[in-house]
Amino acid sequence: MSVLADLDAHILDLAWAGVLYWLALGFSALLLQRWRGALVHLVFPLSALGGLFIAAVGVAGLVLPASAMVLPIGLPDLPFHLRLDALSAFFLVLLGSAAFGITVYAAGYFHSMKAGPLALVGLWYHLFLAGMATVMLADDAYAFMVAWEVMALSSYFLVTTDHDVPEIRRAGFLYLLVAHVGAVSLLLTFGVLQGGHGAYTFDYMRHSEITPFWASAAYLLALFGFGAKAGLVPLHVWLPEAHPAAPSPVSALMSGVMLKTAVYGLLRVTFDLLDLRIGWWGTLTLALGLVTALYGVIFAAVQSDMKRLLAWSSIENIGILIAAFGLTLIFYTEGKGALAALSLTAMLYHAINHAFFKSLLFIGTGSVLHATGERRMGRLGGLIRFMPWTAWLTLIGALAIAGLPPLNGFVSEWLLLQAFLLTPGLTQPYLNMVIPVAAASVALAAALAAYVMVKYFGVIFLGRPRDPALEHAREANWPERLGMLWLAAGCVALGLFPAQVIAWIAPVVRQLTGQALANDGNWLLLAPLAAERASYAPLIFLAVVLVVLLFTFIWVRRVYHGRVRHADPWDCGYPEQNARTQDSAEGFGQPIRHIFVSFMRVERETPDPFDRHPHYRGDSRDKLWLLLYKPIADLVGWLSAQAGRLQHGRIQWYLTYSFVTLIVLLVFVSR
Amino acid sequence: MALNYHLQIVNLLAALLLLISFAMLSQRRVAGLVTLFAWQGAALALSTAIVAWSTGQHHLYYSAALTLGLKVIAMPWYFYRLIRKLNVNRVVEPMINIPTTMLIGIVLVIFAFNLALPISQMSGTVMRSTLGIALACVLLALLMMITRTKAIPQVIGFLAMENGLFFAATSATYGMPLVVELGVALDVLVGVFVLGIFIFQIRETFDSLDLKHMEKLKEK
Structure with missing residues (x-):
């Protein structure tokens, strides 16, 4: 009991200690730049432990009451204020747990890097982690902006790790530009929020009253500023450029965690700092979110660069998060607390899901990239035979992001669709008409996401190698496998135990909407609102899937014919075929390109029929x-x-x- | 009634300052410009000393001594040396011809007086009426910097502007605190040395002290 009471008082000290630990590791990486071994075998594994520690602090912070502290750093008369409440704690868990897997992976991924650049990567990587954690802990606008900028700048340097490539420098510049335009907008948000009193602590902003006009101004500025970081259409342009440019663990951190800091900021400003919320904000945000989700997934479907595909898929997921956020706002302003709680739960659930499966996919991609040196999907294929660990673990991530039960992506998307479908008549008639359309768009985005993942996994890992050199692809090393294993395990656990996860998110939902999601089921059965309307039991589902699989296996092997026949994959009965007759990445995306051609600028070079060396190039921009x-x-x-x-x-x-x-x-x- | 005489003398010196500013505008020779600058400094030092004596503001004595030492003796000496070394004491035509410059100068003086009127009414010092003159000196010095293309007249214009500011400070508030004045004096001294070095560099690079050549430095 005394330990718990003690923890209560010191939880924020512990969180800050975690941040300082990361900072110290970052600077020690700089000092250790002559000892490559120490960098790889000491700094990154230690930093992964820091991730676990931060996640543990977050788990404790979720159940403890909010605590605040003032740090004597910063400008004179302008110290840093820190505060740990349920919302911060939730995002700390997200950061820490995803960072653990990614950093373990990074220890393997950076194994072959030269010592000098590696030391710099170590510095920026840890500054990036510390910056993100501080963003989540900050309790005044000054500390928030400082941490936000540390995060933006360190990630800029990480994106431009290979700065001798002009394309990467260009991508980095675009990223920096959008990040700073967004940061200026955030600065203005805080300027509006302080209401002309010159007090920039969040505590003050919580209690100050501003007129609806200025509240709307603050909200729109925040939506713009955080939207630029999150990749909300039309501020998404940096994402498909910066993610392919960055080293894979960095892409994973940026996509899995950094985009969530924008979501965190949006929640913090809207539900905590602003003292009033207006209905049309929700409608606007919902519309923007849906547009982003569809836009992202359509472009993901036509990509032929695997990291670019994942970046577009991140845009889609951010769109879903923002749409869920808009829905929460609509329900909240309509006074439907239980539904607001449901859609907020779906949003937070999806945020942590995305952190796991998108990080997993990005690092899986990194292993493929390491093994083959190839990012273009048109040159890959059949890797499941040479890299089984990477392939199977990536498959878990791909199934999860495609929203298949019993993995985690299904739970959050199902919850979100429940929130849409359980709408019992909002007061505004046009909203009533819009909500089903919105639900249909989310369903479409989810279905297309599955399509994208079939393409992603199928083209890279299945079929035949499109290049003979691929047969020498080396499997990921052990730290890489461990990192992927952790994230895959997270995807499975989050999918199998939704009732527990929701109970664990409940303090955050209660803090923001004043009401938590009532789970009508038991530990096995997830039933938001009412068990007779909709329920989901992933463990039972898994059991059914396993039993069916087992029976099918036995039936085919023992009863049906029992022979094992070896044939070329996807041979479809054609006798003459080679690796080039397979469906390519462009070919797979072609139907989507045909349907949505009006959104894209398609550049194609088709070869002349008499060309001896035919060359085809297609690019959808x-x-x-x-x-x-x-x-x-x-x-x-x-x-x-x-x-x-x-x-x-x-x-x-x-x-x-x-x-x-x-x-x-x-x-x-x-x- | 002793104060009255002092006021008369200060006003006379102020008028002298303005006159010298005009003379500088019309002066074509660099050496003549330096001489005029030295005289302006002398008038400034004298008026400051008189104000110090009549009002009992002792720190103004130090300001006056500083002005005398720096602007009447040290800098003119430095400039004369520079001119001799670089052999640049020629007649130089300003960019705008001198009668036009004088006319613009008169407009500026009227503007400055007009501007200073409300301020000097607020000020409670004995020399408030001279504030307009001080402002006019500043503007005229700036005008001189604009119309000259050679490096040394520009530096002198800069220093004359500082003279005007100094005079404005004495006339409006009996001078700035001594620390500030010392700082400004030091700044001016360092500035002159830096500009002196620049002048040598410009000459080495362009074989001339005509700043028109610096256009070549512009990024295309």
Whole structure:
């Protein structure tokens, strides 16, 4: 009992100690840059333990009352305020548990890297982790922004690890640009939230009252700022560029965890700092989320670069999260507490699910990349025979993200669809009409996500190797396997024990909506709201699946014919075929490209029939880039050129500028 | 009634300052410019000393001494040396011809007086009426910097501007705190040395002290 009471008082100290531990590891990586062995075998494994520690602190923080502390660092009269409540604790668990798997994996992944760059990666990697944890702990706008920038800058340096490639530098620049535009918007959000009193602690913002107009302004700014970090359409352009550029563990951290800091921020601002919420915010957010989800999944379907595909899939998942968030807002402002709790539970559940399965897929991709040196899916294939560990573990992630039971992706998407379907008539008639459409869009996105995953897994791991060199692909090393194993185990556990996970999320939901999701079932049965309407028992489902599998196996092997016949995969009875007659990544995505061609700018080079060395190239690009970003970039370029004309290079002109400015100011003052 | 005489003398010196500013605007020779600058400094030092004596503000004595030492003796000496070394004491035509410059200068003086009127009414010092002159000196010095293309006249224009500011400070509030003044004086001294080095560098790079050549440095 005394231990618990003690923990209560010191939980935040422990969380901060975890952050400092990561910082210390980061700087020690810099000091150890001559000892590669120490970097690989000591720093990264130790840092993984830090992840476990942070996750443990988060688990404890979920059940303990909120605690706050003031750190004597920062500017004079502007110390850092930290606070650990259920919301922060939940995201700390997400960060810590995903970071554990990814960092264990990183210890293997960075194994062959040169010592100098590796030390730098070690520094930025840990700054990145510490920055994310501090974002979740910050309790004033100043600390939040500092941590946010540490996170953005360190991840920028991680993205540009291979900075000698011009494309990667370009991707890094785009990322940095969008991150900073977003950060400016966040700065303005906090400026509005403090309401002209100059007090920037969150505690103050919670108790200050602002008018609906300014509250809406703050919300829209926050949506823009966090949306830029999360990859909300049309601010998503950096994601498909930055993720392929970064080393795989970094992509995993960015996609699995960093995008969630934006979700965290949005929840924090909307449900904690703002003292009022307005209905149309929810409608707007829901619409944006759905557009993002569909946009992301359609583009994921037509990608032929595996990391780019995963990046687009992240955009889709962020869209689903944001849509769930919008739905929560709608229900909350309509006074439907139980439904708000349900959709918020679905959102948080999906957030942690995505952290697990997307990280798993990204690091699985990293192992393939390491083994083959190839990111284009058109050059891969048949890897399940050479890399069974990677393939099977990736399969778990792919099934989970495709939303198949009994894995975790199904639970959160099912909960979200329940929230949509159980709507018992909202007060606004047009919302009533929109909600079924929205539900249909979520279902479409989920189905297309499954399509994307079939393509992803099928093209990379199944079939025949499209390149003879692939037969020498080496299986992932042990730390890599362990990292993947942890994340895959997380996917399975989150899928099999939803009732427990929901009970564990409940404090967060209660903190934000004032009501927790009532589970009508028992430990085995998940039944949101009422058992007679809908329920789901993953363990029973799993048992049925296993029994059916077993019976089928026995039936085919023992009863049906009992012979094992070896044939080329997907041979379909054709006698003459080779690796090039398989369905390619482009071919798999082709139906989607045909249907949604109006969203894309398709560039194709088809070969001449008489060409001796036929060459085909197809590229589907984002139209928004041309429609939205190019004009803005051109405008900025034009304005800069105009401003550049002021620069004559003659000192007299510069003096004249000062002189005229001085005179104008003096006239202005003397008025 | 002793105060009255002092006021008269200060006003006379202020008028002298303005006159010297105009003279500097119309001066074509660099050496002549330096001489005028030295005279301006002398007038400034004298007026500061008189204000110090008549109002009993002792720290103003130090300011006056500083001005005398730096702006009347040290810097003109440095400039004369520079001119001799670089052999640049030629007639230089300013960018705008001198009558036009003078006309613009008159407009600036009227503007400055107009501007200073409400401020000097608020100020409670004995020399409040001279604030307009001080402002006019600043503006005229800036005008001089704009119209000259050679490096040394620009530096002198910069220093004359500082003179004007100094005079404004004495006339509005009996001078700035001594620490500030010492700091400013030191800044000016360092600035002159830095600019002196620049002048040598510019000459080495472009074979001339004409700042028009610096246009070449512009990024294309």
